[in-house]
Amino acid sequence: xxxxxxxxxVGGGLLGSxxxxxxxxxxxxxxxxxxxxxxxxxSRANFALVWVQSKGLGxxxxxxxxxxxxxxxxxxxxxxxxxTGLDVSLQQNxxxxxxxxxxxxxxxxxxxxxxxxxxxxxxxxxEMLSASEVTKSxxxxxPEVSGGSYCPLDxxxxxxxxxxxxxxxxxxxxxxxxxxxPVSAISKDGGExxxxxxxxxxxxxxxxLAAGNANQTLAPMVGLYAPMGPTRGxxxxxxxxxxxxxxxxxxxxxxDEGTVMIGDSKEDELDDRTWKPSxxxxxxxxxxxxxxxxxxxxxxxxxSGIRVMPQDGFPIYDQSETHPGAFVACCHSGVTLAxxxxxxxxxxxAQGALEPELVGxxxxxxxxxxxxxxxxxx
Amino acid sequence: MFRxxxxxxxxxxxxxxxxxxxxxxxxxxVSAALLASGQDARRSTAVSGAPRLPYCMMGxxxxxxxxxxxxGNRQGCLVPVAxxxxxxIQKGKREIGR
Numbered sequence: 001x002x003x004x005x006x007x008x009x010v011g012g013g014l015l016g017s018x019x020x021x022x023x024x025x026x027x028x029x030x031x032x033x034x035x036x037x038x039x040x041x042x043s044r045a046n047f048a049l050v051w052v053q054s055k056g057l058g059x060x061x062x063x064x065x066x067x068x069x070x071x072x073x074x075x076x077x078x079x080x081x082x083x084t085g086l087d088v089s090l091q092q093n094x095x096x097x098x099x100x101x102x103x104x105x106x107x108x109x110x111x112x113x114x115x116x117x118x119x120x121x122x123x124x125x126x127e128m129l130s131a132s133e134v135t136k137s138x139x140x141x142x143p144e145v146s147g148g149s150y151c152p153l154d155x156x157x158x159x160x161x162x163x164x165x166x167x168x169x170x171x172x173x174x175x176x177x178x179x180x181x182p183v184s185a186i187s188k189d190g191g192e193x194x195x196x197x198x199x200x201x202x203x204x205x206x207x208x209l210a211a212g213n214a215n216q217t218l219a220p221m222v223g224l225y226a227p228m229g230p231t232r233g234x235x236x237x238x239x240x241x242x243x244x245x246x247x248x249x250x251x252x253x254x255x256d257e258g259t260v261m262i263g264d265s266k267e268d269e270l271d272d273r274t275w276k277p278s279x280x281x282x283x284x285x286x287x288x289x290x291x292x293x294x295x296x297x298x299x300x301x302x303x304s305g306i307r308v309m310p311q312d313g314f315p316i317y318d319q320s321e322t323h324p325g326a327f328v329a330c331c332h333s334g335v336t337l338a339x340x341x342x343x344x345x346x347x348x349x350a351q352g353a354l355e356p357e358l359v360g361x362x363x364x365x366x367x368x369x370x371x372x373x374x375x376x377x378x
Numbered sequence: 379m380f381r382x383x384x385x386x387x388x389x390x391x392x393x394x395x396x397x398x399x400x401x402x403x404x405x406x407x408v409s410a411a412l413l414a415s416g417q418d419a420r421r422s423t424a425v426s427g428a429p430r431l432p433y434c435m436m437g438x439x440x441x442x443x444x445x446x447x448x449x450g451n452r453q454g455c456l457v458p459v460a461x462x463x464x465x466x467i468q469k470g471k472r473e474i475g476r
Contacts, residue, residue, distance in 0.1 A: 140474070239451055240424040244474040257425050258471045293475040298451065 005031045007349065008195055008204035010183050010218060013043035014159070014334040015341060016210035017166040022346025024173030031176045031202060033183055033195065040272050042212050043334060045233055045305020047263045048159035049248055050092060050336050053126045053151030054111060059314050060120035061361035065340065067122040070153045072339035077157070084168040088161050089256035095154025096138065097250040098145050098290050105146040112149055126151040140244055142292040156248040158256055159335050186221040188323050206325040208349060212308045215330050223322030225364040226330055227311040230270055234304045235263040236280050238297040252287050260294065262287045275304045308332055311367060317345060317359045325352070380413050393463040395419070408454035408465060409435060409442040424471040444468050450476045
């Protein structure tokens, strides 16, 4: 006789883990169904920014949602610390996007204007700074830096430790983490969902599809829709060095343990077993033009990883009309939004209804079948 | 801890460890010279600050990291000593720009 759960979360990445942890926090009995180690794990390919600036062009509700996540992150970090003893090294002292040359400065200035002119958007105080103003906060920038945009709400976190903290929290909340159990079929029978896995059937009153790119195939099983496409990103990591970068950037950040991460390429590729030196070369070159001192550091790792990208770049949260109790959640910014997923999305799922004023804009009904342009913007 | 073999007739040369003159032999690696010097050559690790000495002596373990002629994080076990070489025992992370 298999154990019945209040909620089965399909997907053990950062998104599924945050929601599952949040449900466990509310006293629900939860199972997390995950695949194995060799799957394309988007949660390991992130850049670990808790990022606000430039997000939400084309969807004002996304600016509100993102600012809320940024503001709730401190509470998430402190609850995880208290529960697990793990410090996720959240730092939220503002972040920069630096520009090289006049053209890039002009383009960024235009973007900031368009963000400000968007009605219904949260004002997250993104502003353009000249190179001499940037120097006050980032004294080691090089002569090619023409300036950049700054947002006081931006920050970053140790995302791998966050992931570990969620999984440590699972144990404390009595959440069952079930690896090597990809879901191949879902049915609803007598008010209960039945999920078919290679290790047998699992039953739950509610289900949350948080399987990243696999949501595309899972969602239609329960009358949901999750149009997405994976993208590939590459990251370059240097050896550890003394702290020199007091603020995170969109493309460069120094971790709490001293390594410098250089990243944020986007390619329309699905194979995470290959890696293009030409792309990492451009990323490294731009990084050392921004901070010439970086040129002396050794690169110790570089990799490519698949990330999740909803069709228009914005998150999708929905409850099925044909299969009530079945929810879908997917997003690109699983680190930034982790606090919202742990607190708000988990609370709404526990209650059995998504609140339209909070996440109504993120229903997949916005796609109306045909694809919209990708407009998430960094 | 280490003593040089009496049969070792290689010519001597002088290196400097944190500014102090130290005798080495031609063909020594930096790590071998440090271990043979009898001085405290312990570095401290980048994150926890734990003390470390050269260990594998063949380029694998990275426990011999040291600053050589102003360049941090060099593997001392892979670099032959040279006359007048300036060695600094590296405490913690490499400095940016060094």
